[in-house]
Amino acid sequence: MNGIYVYGDYCSGNIWFAEFQGGSWSASLWKDTDLNISSFGEDEDGNVYVVDLNGAIYRFDSPSARNDCSLADETVQGQVYDTEEYVCIASKTITVKDFTVWSGGSVILRAPVVRFLADPQNQVSIEANATLRVMH
Numbered sequence: 001m002n003g004i005y006v007y008g009d010y011c012s013g014n015i016w017f018a019e020f021q022g023g024s025w026s027a028s029l030w031k032d033t034d035l036n037i038s039s040f041g042e043d044e045d046g047n048v049y050v051v052d053l054n055g056a057i058y059r060f061d062s063p064s065a066r067n068d069c070s071l072a073d074e075t076v077q078g079q080v081y082d083t084e085e086y087v088c089i090a091s092k093t094i095t096v097k098d099f100t101v102w103s104g105g106s107v108i109l110r111a112p113v114v115r116f117l118a119d120p121q122n123q124v125s126i127e128a129n130a131t132l133r134v135m136h
Contacts, residue, residue, distance in 0.1 A: 006030075006048055008037035015050060032075040080105035080130075097122035101130040110135040 005018040013035045018027040036053035043049070050058050074090040077097055082104035088094055090111040097117040101107050105127075114134050118124045126132050 006040055006050075008035075008040070008050065010037050010053070013037060029077060032077065034073065074111070076109065080107055096124055098124075100125045101127060101132055103127045103129040106131040106133075108133045108135065112136055 003019060005020075006015065007018070008015040013033040014029055015031045015033060015037070016027050017030045018025050035050065035056075035058075037050055038053040039051040041049045041051065047059050052058070073093045073095075074088055075095045075097065076086075076088055076099055079100045079102065080086045081102050085106045085108075087108045088110070092111065093113045093115065094109050094111040095115045095117060096109070098121075100123070107130075109132075114136075116124050
């Protein structure tokens with residue numbers, strides 16, 4: 001996660017990543033959580049953590065790397081590009097919305113319930129030669 005600024009919102013539980021490239025900042029929503037975010041931290045190995053006000057601590061990785069979700073209910077959004085692998089494992093529900101897997105990308109979703117929200121505001125797209133695997 002070198003070069004990525006991580007920030008979140010206490011009220012909404014949203015977590016964003018921002019990067020400075022080409023002379024300007026670009027930010028993207030990484031995850032919509034139910035957390036009351038109180039802090040972020042990083043250990044000596046470079047692992048990043050988010051702290052819930054209730055005392056729970058969760059570790060996460062960059063969006064383009066292996067990404068084992070650790071919450072009970074997860075919302076998957078964003079894009080997985082060529083040669084990237086995204087893995088999300090939740091103990092209850094994964095909701096997929098505004099999500100694209102580009103050609104060559106690979107996604108594994110594992111939860112008892114996986115829901116896809118597809119409407120004009122929430123497009124879900126799996127391109128040719130992309131892999132999406134849903135496991136229960």
